Amino acid sequence: MNTNNNSVHSTELAGRSLDEIVYFSQHKFHGGVHPEEHKTLSNQSNIQALAIPPELIIPLNQHSGRQAMEVVAVGEQVKAGQLIAAAEGDLSANIHASSSGKVIAIEDRPIAHPSGMRDRCIVIATDGCDEAEWLPPIEHPFKADKQQLLRRIQECGIVGMGGASFPSHIKLMPEVNKLVINAAECEPYITCDDRLMREQANTLIAGIQLVMHLLNASEAIIGIEDNKPEAIAELKKTIKDAQTSASDKFAQNTSDLKNSSIKICVVPTKYPSGGEKQLIELITGKQVPSQQLPLALGLVMHNVATIYAIYQAITQGRPLISRIMTITGDAAQLKGNYLTRIGTPISFALQQADAESCDKVIMGGPMMGFEIFDTQAPVIKSSNCLIAAGKGELKATDAALACIRCGECADACPASLLPQQLYWFARSDDLEKAEQYNLFDCIECGACSYVCPSDIPLVQYYRYAKNELVQRAEEKQKAAHARERFEFREYRKKREKAERAERHKKAAEARKKAAHQKGQTDEKKATIADAVARAKARKKSSD
Amino acid sequence: MSSLTAVLILVCLAGVFGALLGYAAIRYRVESDPIVEQIDEILPQTQCGQCGYPGCRPYAEAIANGDDINKCPPGGEAGVKALADLLGRDIKPLDDTLEESQPTVAYIREDECIGCTKCIQACPVDAIVGAPKLMHTVIIDECTGCDLCVAPCPVDCIDMLPLEQDVRQWQWPNPANDTDDDNIIPVRQVS
Ligand code: SF4
Ligand code: SF4
Ligand code: SF4
Ligand code: SF4
Numbered sequence: 001m002n003t004n005n006n007s008v009h010s011t012e013l014a015g016r017s018l019d020e021i022v023y024f025s026q027h028k029f030h031g032g033v034h035p036e037e038h039k040t041l042s043n044q045s046n047i048q049a050l051a052i053p054p055e056l057i058i059p060l061n062q063h064s065g066r067q068a069m070e071v072v073a074v075g076e077q078v079k080a081g082q083l084i085a086a087a088e089g090d091l092s093a094n095i096h097a098s099s100s101g102k103v104i105a106i107e108d109r110p111i112a113h114p115s116g117m118r119d120r121c122i123v124i125a126t127d128g129c130d131e132a133e134w135l136p137p138i139e140h141p142f143k144a145d146k147q148q149l150l151r152r153i154q155e156c157g158i159v160g161m162g163g164a165s166f167p168s169h170i171k172l173m174p175e176v177n178k179l180v181i182n183a184a185e186c187e188p189y190i191t192c193d194d195r196l197m198r199e200q201a202n203t204l205i206a207g208i209q210l211v212m213h214l215l216n217a218s219e220a221i222i223g224i225e226d227n228k229p230e231a232i233a234e235l236k237k238t239i240k241d242a243q244t245s246a247s248d249k250f251a252q253n254t255s256d257l258k259n260s261s262i263k264i265c266v267v268p269t270k271y272p273s274g275g276e277k278q279l280i281e282l283i284t285g286k287q288v289p290s291q292q293l294p295l296a297l298g299l300v301m302h303n304v305a306t307i308y309a310i311y312q313a314i315t316q317g318r319p320l321i322s323r324i325m326t327i328t329g330d331a332a333q334l335k336g337n338y339l340t341r342i343g344t345p346i347s348f349a350l351q352q353a354d355a356e357s358c359d360k361v362i363m364g365g366p367m368m369g370f371e372i373f374d375t376q377a378p379v380i381k382s383s384n385c386l387i388a389a390g391k392g393e394l395k396a397t398d399a400a401l402a403c404i405r406c407g408e409c410a411d412a413c414p415a416s417l418l419p420q421q422l423y424w425f426a427r428s429d430d431l432e433k434a435e436q437y438n439l440f441d442c443i444e445c446g447a448c449s450y451v452c453p454s455d456i457p458l459v460q461y462y463r464y465a466k467n468e469l470v471q472r473a474e475e476k477q478k479a480a481h482a483r484e485r486f487e488f489r490e491y492r493k494k495r496e497k498a499e500r501a502e503r504h505k506k507a508a509e510a511r512k513k514a515a516h517q518k519g520q521t522d523e524k525k526a527t528i529a530d531a532v533a534r535a536k537a538r539k540k541s542s543d
Numbered sequence: 544m545s546s547l548t549a550v551l552i553l554v555c556l557a558g559v560f561g562a563l564l565g566y567a568a569i570r571y572r573v574e575s576d577p578i579v580e581q582i583d584e585i586l587p588q589t590q591c592g593q594c595g596y597p598g599c600r601p602y603a604e605a606i607a608n609g610d611d612i613n614k615c616p617p618g619g620e621a622g623v624k625a626l627a628d629l630l631g632r633d634i635k636p637l638d639d640t641l642e643e644s645q646p647t648v649a650y651i652r653e654d655e656c657i658g659c660t661k662c663i664q665a666c667p668v669d670a671i672v673g674a675p676k677l678m679h680t681v682i683i684d685e686c687t688g689c690d691l692c693v694a695p696c697p698v699d700c701i702d703m704l705p706l707e708q709d710v711r712q713w714q715w716p717n718p719a720n721d722t723d724d725d726n727i728i729p730v731r732q733v734s
Contacts, residue, residue: 061711115713400718427719463715471714479588482687485668486590486598 018178018219022265025285029278031414032270033447035188035367037227042328042335043191047199049339050352052099056124056343057378058084059111063165065091070122076103080132081319084122087154093167093381094157098321098341101126112346112363112377114370121378124343135317142213149214149314156313157320157381162274162303163368165382168310171300172214179212179220180283180294180301184267184274186225187365190385192324193304195337197224197231201238204304207311208262209242215300220262222304223279227269235264271367272445276301278414290441305384325349325383330390331358340379346386347375355388362387366394367446401454409448409458415441419448419458426461431472434465442466579607585625589617590667591689598667606630613638617646617688647688647703653678655700662692662701 061067068085072078078097085095101124108118138144138152154169162182185193197204208220224232239262267273267282277288280299288294294301302310305323312318325340333354340349346363350356361372364385379386387394409419417438425434442462449458582603589599594614596602606612612626613635620637627634651662651671658676663669670686673679681692693701 067711111710113710113713114715115710117710117713119710426717457718460715460718464717467714468717475587479586482588482590482668482685483583483599485670485685486588486600489667489669490598 018221018261018263021284021286022221022263025283027267027282027285029273029281029414030416031412031447032272032278033412033450034269035271035450037269038189038328039191039194039227041189042326042337043194045336047195047324047337047339050341050344050349052126052128052130052341053344053348054126055104055345056098056101056126056341057109057345057376058095058098058122058124058343059109059378059380060085060095060120060122062095062342062380062382063093063159063167065089065093065167067120068092068095070106070120072103072106072122074103074106077101078103078124080130081134081321083319087157087167090170091167093159093165094155094319095122096157096319096321097122097124098343099124099126100129100131110374110377112372112380112383116373121343135313135319137317138314141210141314146214149210152314152317153310156309156318158306158309158313159320159381160303161305161309161323161382161384163382168302168306171302172211174295174300175216176295176298176300177217177219178299179208179215179217180280180299181208181220181222181307182274182276182279182301182303183222183224183228183231184279185228186269186271186274187367187385188271189328189387190326190365191328192326192337192384194228194231196304196308196324197228198234200308201231201234203311204307205235205238205242205262206315207307210311210314211302211307212262217300218261221283222262222264223267223273223283224264225269225273226266232264232266239264272414272443272447275414275443275445277443290438320381323379323381323383325379326385327353327355327388328385329355329358329362329388330393331355331388340383342379342381344379345375346372346377346379349379349386350375350388353388355386358388359391360389360394362389362394367450368444398455400456403454403456406453408451408453412447412451414445414447415443417442419462422465423456423458423461426465431465431469435469439465439469576604576607579603581629582606582626585618585622585629586615587617587622587687589687589689591617591687591691592667593617611635611638646706647690648683648686648706649681649688649690649692650702650704651679651681652700652702653680655698657698659697661695661697665692665695667691 060070066088069088070085072082072084077100078084079100080097082097083094084097084103087094103122104125105123107121107123109121109123111117111119111121113119135152135155138148141149150169150172153172154167158168159165160168160171183193183197185191208222212218212220222235224235226232242262265283267279272278273282276294280294280297280301281287284297284299286297289296309320309323313320320342322339322341324337326337327349328335332350335353338349338353346361347356350358350361361375362369362385363372363383364370366387369385369387403420403423405420407420409423410417413419415438421437422434422439422442425431425437425439431439439462442459444459444463446459449456449460452458579600580603583600586599586603592598593616594602594605596605599615602610602615606626612630612632613623615622616637618626623637624634626632649670656673656678658673658678660673660675660679662679663671663673667689668685668687670682671679671692672682688703688706690703693703
């Protein structure tokens with residue numbers, strides 16, 4: 001049933017040009033909220049490079065999927081860009097040293113994670129020389145074959161930088177006709193993509209062309225909120241230049257690029273327009289079906305920061321060792337965007353931005369981010385923002401009151417769920433019911449918690465319920481496996497017993513036979529002995 | 544003549560189909576009582592024998608024959624509840640003599656092991672590997688934490704350790720029974 005729907009969807013989109021699709025789109029999605037933006041705090045100045053910290057702490061697992069395997073030893077000298085941990089399997093990403101220095105430890109350190117737990121990290125004492133070792137650039141990327149480009153992206157450890165950190169090369173494997181670029185940056189406070197677009201529009205457009213080539217896409221569309229007029233203007237200008245100038249660096253290498261088009265779709269500012277499914281609905285007017293990827297509509301989406309990283313990996317051979325991160329919040333004196341090395345301790349970044357006297361530190365935005373309890377934890381590939389909150393800046397959550405069934409949460413939910421129902425199901429531990437009500441479509445955007453007049457930590461319940469469901473399914477699988485092994489062992493024991501019985505029987509028979517033979521020989525001996533005795537006796541009597 | 548051939552062919556066919564059906568009956572035999580299957584599906588398959596039966600399946604059979612549903616500590620209260628739901632019986636608290644157990648795995652202190660193979664014989668899921676007179680070790684992923692290998696070890700070198708939790712297994716706490724405010728990460732923060 002579902003698959004049927006998809007094919008209808010995808011053909012619907014496939015047959016039409018983006019222009020047409022966008023023209024007919026209503027440019028809206030259900031729900032959403034309008035929190036205060038606080039973006040001007042940090043988007044007024046150019047991106048600056050953050051200093052090299054004395055110590056880089058690089059976690060081996062910075063993404064969904066499996067932990068990478070270290071390939072350096074303590075005491076080893078490393079250069080910037082050198083592979084220090086290799087991906088384990090497909091759902092894992094390579095990790096590189098982000099500056100030169102010496103590996104001084106490979107151990108558990110605090111990491112930036114809502115649990116506040118520790119995890120395995122490679123610690124590098126930097127030497128300040130920042131000696132680098134990039135891979136060789138791919139000279140003519142538009143002539144290179146897809147596999148070579150994908151391999152490079154994988155080698156460079158590129159992951160989606162918008163949030164979930166899914167390894168990018170996997171998302172680039174299929175061939176699709178349309179590419180959507182996520183430049184919405186809808187969460188309050190965060191401005192790193194905004195600044196990137198303003199300052200690196202050229203690189204970004206070239207990067208988009210590259211990714212279009214990779215996907216064999218003929219159209220790309222950039223989805224951006226209308227609160228970023230400077231970035232929009234910059235991108236528009238660059239696209240126009242790229243299309244007119246014959247001397248464009250890449251356009252001359254390939255003829256089909258001239259026919260390819262990059263468009264901008266300006267969407268109204270409303271949180272969470274940057275959610276993958278929400279942005280696609282905003283742009284195309286079509287919904288990605290429940291529990292499916294945009295691929296179901298014949299689309300692939302990438303974030304601008306990821307495009308930038310892919311471009312650098314291919315044309316410069318530069319692995320993902322740094323990212324642009326917003327440092328903002330009332331307590332930060334030097335608010336702005338910083339080119340930050342992966343592994344930089346949060347405490348060091350805060351110190352550089354003169355933000356040490358803050359009330360609390362949030363990684364990510366105020367809606368979906370989490371509090372950092374130990375600032376020794378490092379910046380990772382998905383860290384887009386640090387909020388150094390001043391006193392009273394971020395409202396503490398009040399104690400939750402009872403749900404008054406006002407229905408505001410359902411009005412706000414961008415995934416068109418029934419948050420109130422989900423909450424009741426999660427509370428009463430009726431998790432199967434929650435699943436039936438599409439719990440797994442919840443993107444944990446926090447819009448429902450934001451509007452809830454009773455201050456119920458709704459998202460918290462959904463996160464708990466999702467975790468619990470996944471864990472129960474895993475336990476079930478484990479139990480099934482144990483049952484199989486137990487049953488096999490029972491079978492084996494039975495078989496062994498039967499075999500043993502068989503052996504015993506044979507041995508017994510053999511013994512019996514042997515005894516029988518022995519009996520016969522004994523008899524013979526006895527007769528002989530008898531005969532001898534008789535003969536002797538006869539001899540005696542005759543004497 | 545021709546009628547004889549027909550009869551012969553029919554007899555042959557009947558024989559072939561009979562054999563096929565007979566084979567299918569054995570090969571695709573419905574394993575056993577479906578209610579036992581369903582009960583076994585709920586039991587945690589730790590195979591620890593704390594219920595007084597030599598494994599989960601025998602206990603499942605016993606329950607189907609009327610035994611109490613509150614004898615499985617690894618299944619805990621949640622297990623009792625699921626069984627009660629399935630069988631339409633009343634929920635009973637876990638048997639007092641038994642305690643709900645935490646998930647553990649066995650760990651052999653390998654330098655002390657004398658290689659007697661006693662633990663291998665005790666393990667219900669073949670999670671221990673080793674050869675006579677050589678060091679033995681536990682395959683952690685297969686170990687159900689049943690505790691059965693500990694007692695037979697003549698040199699007492701097997702420990703039951705709590706299953707280590709790292710970031711990848713970490714779970715968001717349930718806000719309903721989480722009184723520790725620190726653990727609730729506020730999401731509604733923009734005033
Ligand atoms: S957190 Fe989930 S339920 Fe709440 S508004 Fe967002 S998508 Fe809807
Ligand atoms: S917004 Fe809050 S109080 Fe209103 S229905 Fe939803 S959960 Fe209940
Ligand atoms: S007590 Fe042990 S053997 Fe008995 S059902 Fe529970 S896990 Fe299985
Ligand atoms: S029972 Fe103890 S000594 Fe014997 S093989 Fe097992 S661990 Fe080693």
